[in-house]
Amino acid sequence: MAEPDAPRVALLVTCLVDMIRPAIGFASVRLLEAAGCTVHVPRQTCCGQPNWNSGDRAGAQALARTMIAAMQGYDYVVVPSGSCAATVIKDYPAILAGEPEEAAARDLAGRTHEIVSFLTDVRGVEGVEAQLSARATYHDSCSGLRSLGIKEQPRRLLASVAGLELAEMEDAEVCCGFGGTFCVKYPEISNKMVSNKAGNIAGTGADLLLAGDLGCLLNMAGKLSREGRGVSARHVVEVLAGETETPPIGEA
Structure with missing residues (x-):
């Protein structure tokens, strides 16, 4: 239970979490509350990443202003996604550069964290009480790894x-081929990338x-399923929170 002065x-x-996998949101709340935080879920929209990556600056600005x-008024903003977190942290100041909201964008960027990084680097969480009998492998998503430096943190908690x-899989740091709109613009390249990734995942013997x-995860889970690899997929927070009763991703 959070203390009266809890952040x-x-x-x-x-x-994606809201529309496809709400269990990730519930697991995130459980982890944050266990770390002594008071958690709120304000009304929100898309962070604007698809707009920004597609060159729609005006659309990205409108969504950034809404976010x-x-x-406003929260000590921290925590995101169960490296890509969305990186959009707020790295891109919002650029999206609103020269605009009246630029200072507010920088303030929000400074308060925003990807969830596993927040738990370990900000709240000092060293471990969790979850348990799961499984052999797992971990994929380092591009935005979390390259934009936010998230590599060791999830592995520390999973231990x-x-x-x-x-x-550990071979080429864990190599892109899975999703890349937001990349997989739509370059489907053949994307398919080759996720095929390589599926082979590396299976090569670990992980289930x-x-x-x-x-x-x-949706991209890789789909390829693993189509190839009959026998490997299920979950968001890391689901395992850390002990929330593994829901079907794996792609099987719900």
């Missing part, structure tokens, strides 16, 4: 999950794939 955290749920207003064995971005 007030706003959960930026993300579009800034929604997240504390009783019964979980982590087997469970973990990652910190739902888009990447």
